[in-house]
Every structure is written in structure tokens, then in C-alpha cells.
Amino acid sequence: MALSASGDTWGVSGPDFLAFYGAAIVAVAILAAVHRRRLLAGGSPDAVGRLGPQQVAHLTGGDRLAVYSALGGLRAAGAIESAPDKTLRPTGPLPAGVTPLDTAVYNAAGRRIRARDLAADEWVRSALQQLRDGLQASGLVASPERLRVARLWGLAAIAVGLLGVARVIAGTSNGKPVGFLVPLTFMAFLLALFLLRRGGAATRAATKGLADLRRRHQHLAPRQSPAYATYGAAGAALGVALFGAASLYSMDPAFAAEAEIHRATGSLSGGDASSASCSSGSSCGGGSSCGGGGGCGG
Amino acid sequence: MTAARTPYGVGIGWRPEIAGFVAGLPGLRFAEVVAESVPDDGELPAGLDDLLGRGVAVVPHGVRLSLGGAEPVQPERIDHLARAAARLHAPLVSEHIAFVRAAGVEAGHLLPLPRTWEAIDAVVANVRRTRERLPVPLALEPIAAIFDWPDDELDEGAFLTEILERTDALLLLDVANVYANAVNRGTDPAALLDEIPLERVAYVHVAGGAEHDGVYHDTHTDAVPRAVLDLVTQLCERHRPPALMLERDGAYPPAAALRAELDAIAAASGFVAVT
Numbered sequence: 001m002a003l004s005a006s007g008d009t010w011g012v013s014g015p016d017f018l019a020f021y022g023a024a025i026v027a028v029a030i031l032a033a034v035h036r037r038r039l040l041a042g043g044s045p046d047a048v049g050r051l052g053p054q055q056v057a058h059l060t061g062g063d064r065l066a067v068y069s070a071l072g073g074l075r076a077a078g079a080i081e082s083a084p085d086k087t088l089r090p091t092g093p094l095p096a097g098v099t100p101l102d103t104a105v106y107n108a109a110g111r112r113i114r115a116r117d118l119a120a121d122e123w124v125r126s127a128l129q130q131l132r133d134g135l136q137a138s139g140l141v142a143s144p145e146r147l148r149v150a151r152l153w154g155l156a157a158i159a160v161g162l163l164g165v166a167r168v169i170a171g172t173s174n175g176k177p178v179g180f181l182v183p184l185t186f187m188a189f190l191l192a193l194f195l196l197r198r199g200g201a202a203t204r205a206a207t208k209g210l211a212d213l214r215r216r217h218q219h220l221a222p223r224q225s226p227a228y229a230t231y232g233a234a235g236a237a238l239g240v241a242l243f244g245a246a247s248l249y250s251m252d253p254a255f256a257a258e259a260e261i262h263r264a265t266g267s268l269s270g271g272d273a274s275s276a277s278c279s280s281g282s283s284c285g286g287g288s289s290c291g292g293g294g295g296c297g298g
Numbered sequence: 299m300t301a302a303r304t305p306y307g308v309g310i311g312w313r314p315e316i317a318g319f320v321a322g323l324p325g326l327r328f329a330e331v332v333a334e335s336v337p338d339d340g341e342l343p344a345g346l347d348d349l350l351g352r353g354v355a356v357v358p359h360g361v362r363l364s365l366g367g368a369e370p371v372q373p374e375r376i377d378h379l380a381r382a383a384a385r386l387h388a389p390l391v392s393e394h395i396a397f398v399r400a401a402g403v404e405a406g407h408l409l410p411l412p413r414t415w416e417a418i419d420a421v422v423a424n425v426r427r428t429r430e431r432l433p434v435p436l437a438l439e440p441i442a443a444i445f446d447w448p449d450d451e452l453d454e455g456a457f458l459t460e461i462l463e464r465t466d467a468l469l470l471l472d473v474a475n476v477y478a479n480a481v482n483r484g485t486d487p488a489a490l491l492d493e494i495p496l497e498r499v500a501y502v503h504v505a506g507g508a509e510h511d512g513v514y515h516d517t518h519t520d521a522v523p524r525a526v527l528d529l530v531t532q533l534c535e536r537h538r539p540p541a542l543m544l545e546r547d548g549a550y551p552p553a554a555a556l557r558a559e560l561d562a563i564a565a566a567s568g569f570v571a572v573t
Contacts (some may be wrong), residue, residue: 218344219318227315227550235318 009171017167018180024160025188032153032195039146040203042139048209053234054101055135057241059202059210061266063128067118068245068261070105073098073237075248075255076228080109082258087112095233101127115259140206147201154196161188214242222250240266306355307569308560309501309543316546317345319553323560325572326354328501328541333358333391336382350386355541357501358382359392359470363428365438366397366411371424376431383434390500392437392470393428395421395461412447413457418464425465437500438462439470442478442516454479455493468500471539473529474507478516487525488532496537504530504563505545518547522559530566542567 008014048056057069071088074080077095080088088109094102104127108118118124135141142150164185171178202210220226220239228236228251239247244266248256256263309328312320320329326349335343336358342350349356360379363371383391396408411417429436440458452460462469471494480487504527506520522544530542544559557573564571 217318219314219316219321221344224314224317224344226318230316230319230550230553230556232552 007174009167009174009176014171014176014180018184021160021164021167021181021184024163025157025184025191028153028156028160028195029191032150032156035153036150037204039142039150040201041205042142042203043205043209044139045205045209045212047138047140048206048213051135051138051140052099053237053241054099054131056210056213056238057266058128058131058135059140059206060241061244063119064262065241065244065266066101066128066131067105067124068248068265069237069240070099070101071115071118071259071261072240072248072251073233074102074106074109075252076236077233079106082115082255083112084258086114086116086258086260088115088259099127100130103127115261140203140209141201142203144201147198151196151198154192154194157188157192157195161185161192164188210242217242220247222246225250228252243267305569306501306541308564308567308572309355309541310560311359311503311543311545311547312346312349312356313547314343314345315548316550316556317343319556321345321348322553323572325570326352327572328355328357328543330357330359330392330501330543330545331386333360333379333382334362336385338378338381342385346386355389356386357388357390357392358386361394361408362398363393363424364396364398365393365424365428366395366409366417366421367400367424368397368420369401371427373427373431376428379428380432383432388434390435390437390468391432392439392500394439394441395458396441408441410441410447413450413452413454414447415451418452418457418460421461422464425461425467429465429467435468435500437468437470438465439472439503440475442472442475453493455490458494462495462498467498469494469498470501470503471499471533472503472505472516472545473533474503474505474516474518474522474526474545477523477526477529478507478514481514481525487529491533491536496533496539499537499539501541501543502530502533502539503545504542505547506559518545519549521551521555522562527562527566530563534567538567542569 048059053073054066054069058066071080078092079090079095081091082088089112090106090109094106101124104121104123105118108121108124113121136143164181168178168181168185171181217238218224220231220235221243226235226239228239231239236251239251245256245261245263246267248261249263306328309326309330310320310323312329312331320326329349331346346356358379363375363379365371379391379393382388394408396410398405398408411421425436425438438461440454458469476490477487480490504522505516505518506522507514507516508520509515533539542563544563546556550556560573561571
């Protein structure tokens with residue numbers, strides 16, 4: 001016994017280390033999941049129903065979809081058009097009761113800006129900042145600071161991974177088998193990647209509120225070929241906000257194509273949808289299936 | 299039969315494109331849906347469920363039975379209509395007096411029948427077969443006569459009356475059609491109203507149209523002309539049907555314009571506004 005103990009790498013037996021290592025991975029995964037859950041718990045689903053179309057669009061597809069929602073509303077109101085050289089231009093007066101983002105986009109159109117350059121426009125950027133601030137104040141999105149804190153758990157996972165690498169190197173030079181440790185180390189790095197990714201900032205309440213809103217406004221889904229003239233500018237803006245850029249193509253394909261609208265933005269299957277990446281945040285619990293790997297130590 | 303006679307007032311043709319508008323009509327009690335858009339099973343089109351939940355009567359309107367065809371109507375098509383009626387808890391269903399296929403060839407359109415005794419026999423036989431398999435009453439809609447057949451033996455009023463009396467079916471009267479036929483023939487639109495059994499009218503279609511090169515087209519994509527609304531008033535003065543509905547099939551205008559058309563139908567018929 002004493003002999004074998006003296007041969008253990010770092011004085012810890014293989015099975016003991018495997019058990020400790022597996023437990024460390026599971027602990028990081030669970031703590032990160034619990035923490036993220038708390039960070040993204042804010043707001044109430046009812047608050048989503050009180051948002052304007054562009055705020056809803058921001059929850060669904062970020063800055064880009066918020067701009068698209070403004071474009072949809074202004075286009076449906078007959079305020080802007082696109083030119084073959086891909087620039088926007090105003091065709092009518094700015095409608096009454098518009099948002100700061102509408103005004104910013106309309107003024108950018110007055111300067112014959114291209115739709116894809118809107119997000120870089122100073123005025124549009126400040127209107128988007130205002131939109132984001134409003135959403136954060138409503139508690140429906142987590143602040144960038146909080147999201148950064150949540151991502152710190154990725155560093156913990158990297159530390160666990162590096163420990164595994166060190167043990168594999170030490171163990172190999174010591175002539176010990178590392179067949180179980182290598183895949184566990186790999187899992188630690190996978191977990192790190194998962195925790196470091198830039199997930200959506202929408203809280204669970206926001207995601208639930210969005211789902212409710214989509215159900216209530218099924219008639220705006222592009223597959224219903226909605227009569228946008230009947231639903232008006234507000235309906236067009238909300239359609240884009242809830243069902244993504246595909247709504248713009250359904251409403252005015254020539255305009256959408258000329259304005260170089262990214263069709264997948266905000267689509268439920270598209271990568272841009274923060275709601276999609278958000279739900280995977282709660283599947284963090286899947287990380288605890290690493291616990292099965294811990295059993296290999298026996 | 300009594301269910302079909304409950305007064306429903308002003309309704310609208312439900313289409314997926316304007317489902318959100320229809321859902322927002324507070325006083326709505328009657329709507330019509332294209333029967334072919336109601337699946338045999340699975341989910342109902344989004345929005346229809348909510349209408350049914352609100353107690354709105356939703357009537358399936360068939361276009362594919364080909365009741366006027368020389369061959370017997372296909373049983374599986376009747377069963378689809380019956381299934382749609384059951385799923386919607388509809389008080390009745392409607393179909394056209396027309397043919398859409400002959401000798402296995404699909405016309406893709408509703409085609410008018412020659413107004414002959416032989417055609418009446420064929421329609422009556424098909425309506426009997428249909429009613430045997432339907433759980434609810436059937437209303438028949440005469441279609442716009444784009445042309446008159448050279449060997450017509452009866453006028454429109456007599457042709458319709460004969461079919462309705464021999465089948466004991468209800469009538470779905472399209473006043474825009476009546477108007478279009480009369481204007482294009484140069485006759486008085488109201489004359490037909492005195493020749494047909496108005497007490498059999500289950501409900502009425504009111505649609506828009508437009509005149510091109512002196513011919514009035516019943517387009518369903520234009521505004522309802524004043525003259526068609528006047529015909530609604532003339533109809534209701536004789537016998538007010540239980541329901542009248544706006545039939546709009548495309549080029550949907552802003553919500554305010556649709557509401558104004560519904561209100562105009564309500565005003566013309568004396569029913570309360572549903573908007």
C-alpha cells in the first residue's frame with residue numbers, strides 16, 4: 001500500500017483524482033447555471049406586452065432587428081423608399097408619434113445612406129443606445145456588466161481544464177494510465193467554451209413574454225401572408241419585431257432586397273435570435289451530465 | 299333549419315391575411331371561411347379557434363364540389379365539407395351552383411351552367427347526394443354569369459327557383475353578382491329579387507367591383523360601390539336575410555376602409571354595426 005501510494009502522481013491516486021476532477025467540472029457547471037439563472041431572472045412577462053415594436057424587435061434580434069422594425073414601420077407608412085443603388089430616401093413626411101429610432105432612420109434616409117450602414121450612423125447608434133437603456137431599466141435584459149460576470153465562470157472552467165492537462169502530462173511521464181482523464185479534461189474545455197460564448201441578454205421573463213406576444217399576434221406571421229396595408233405601420237413594425245426580417249420580405253420584397261435586409265435576422269431558427277441562445281443557457285444543466293464522466297474514476 | 303335563420307347581422311369573409319382585423323371586430327357574430335382551407339384534422343388555421351371561442355358562427359364555403367357537373371358529385375369531397383362543418387360547429391355550409399370539372403378535367407374556375415331542364419336535373423341530383431352526407435343545411439350560391447349559353451330554356455329567376463324548390467336548399471345570394479349580371483345585360487338589378495324565394499336566403503355576399511371598358515367586373519378586390527349597397531337596401535326592404543357579409547379576397551385596404559365598408563353594409567341593411 002505504502003509503495004503504491006508513493007508512486008501516485010502528486011501523491012493522489014488515479015481514482016481519487018478522477019473523482020475530484022469530475023466533481024470540480026460538475027460544480028463549475030452547476031454554479032455557473034445557478035448564477036446565470038439568477039442574473040437572467042429579471043422583469044415580468046407582462047412587461048413585454050407594454051413594449052413598443054422596436055423594443056420587442058431588440059429583444060428578438062438585437063440592434064439589427066430593431067433597425068429593421070423601424071424600416072418596416074416607416075416603409076408601411078410610405079415615409080421611405082429604397083433606390084437601385086441600395087440607398088434609402090424619404091418619400092413622405094415623418095409620421096406622427098414616431099420613436100427616436102424612427103426619426104434617426106428617417107433622417108439617415110434624408111442623407112441617402114445605405115440601409116446596411118444604418119447601424120454605423122451616429123444618430124441611429126445613439127437611438128439604439130437609448131433603446132437598450134430602456135430595456136435594461138425594464139429589467140427584461142441583463143446589463144453587459146452582469147453578462148460579463150456570468151462569463152467569468154468560463155475562466156474557472158479553463159482553470160479546471162489546465163489542471164487536467166498538467167495532470168495528464170505528469171501522469172504520462174510517471175508511467176500512469178490517463179485514458180479516463182483525457183476525455184474529462186476535454187469536457188472541461190468544452191464547458192469553458194460554452195460558458196464564455198456571448199449569449200443573449202433577454203431574461204427568462206422576456207423570452208416567455210415574447211412567446212405570449214407571438215401567440216397573440218399569430219396573424220402577423222409571414223406564413224399568413226398578412227395584409228400589411230390593413231394592419232398599418234404599427235402592424236408592420238410589430239410583425240418584423242416578432243417574426244424577424246422575413247416579414248419585410250413578405251411585406252415588400254423589392255424594398256427588402258434593395259435595402260439588403262438579412263432575411264435570417266430574428267427568425268426563430270436563426271442564430272441572431274437572442275431568445276434561442278437564451279434557452280440554451282438554462283440547458284446548462286446538461287453540463288452536469290459530465291457527472292457521468294466522473295464515474296469513470298471507479 | 300332554425301339554426302340557419304338566427305339573425306347574425308353583418309359578417310365578413312375570414313381570410314388568413316386579415317385574421318387579425320377580423321379578430322378585432324367587437325360585434326362580429328358571423329364569418330365565412332373557404333372550406334378547402336379547413337383541414338380534416340390537425341390545427342385549425344390560427345385565429346379561427348378564437349373566433350369560435352367567442353361564439354362567432356363560422357360557415358365553411360366550398361368551391362370544389364362541382365354540383366353542376368354532369369357526373370355525380372364525389373363523396374370524399376362532400377365528406378370534407380361535412381368534416382369542416384363539424385369542426386367549426388357550423389350552422390350550415392355553402393357551395394356554388396357551378397361546375398369546376400368535366401370528364402375528369404379540372405377547369406380551375408367556377409363555370410356557369412346552361413339554364414336548361416337537363417342541367418336542373420343534374421344539379422338537383424347532386425344536391426340530394428350532398429345533403430344526404432351533410433350534418434347541416436346547405437346554401438347554394440349562383441355564380442356570376444360571364445356569358446349566357448345560347449340554348450338557355452329558363453331565365454335566371456326561374457332557374458334558381460326551380461332548383462331551390464326541388465332540393466329544399468337554402469340560398470346564398472351574392473348581391474354584387476346580381477348587380478354585375480344586370481348591369482352587363484342592361485336590365486334592372488332589383489328585378490331578380492322579385493323572382494326568387496327570398497325567404498330561403500341564408501346569407502348574402504356583398505363584394506366590391508370595378509368597371510372596365512363598359513363591363514362591370516365582380517372583382518372582390520375593389521371597394522363596394524354605392525349601387526351594390528343600394529341593392530342591399532332594396533333586398534332588405536323586401537325580406538331581410540339573417541346575415542350579410544363583406545367578401546373581400548385581395549388588395550386589402552387599411553383597416554379603417556374595411557371598417558367603413560362593414561358599417562356601410564350595416565347601414566344599408568339596418569343591422570347594428572359590428573365595428
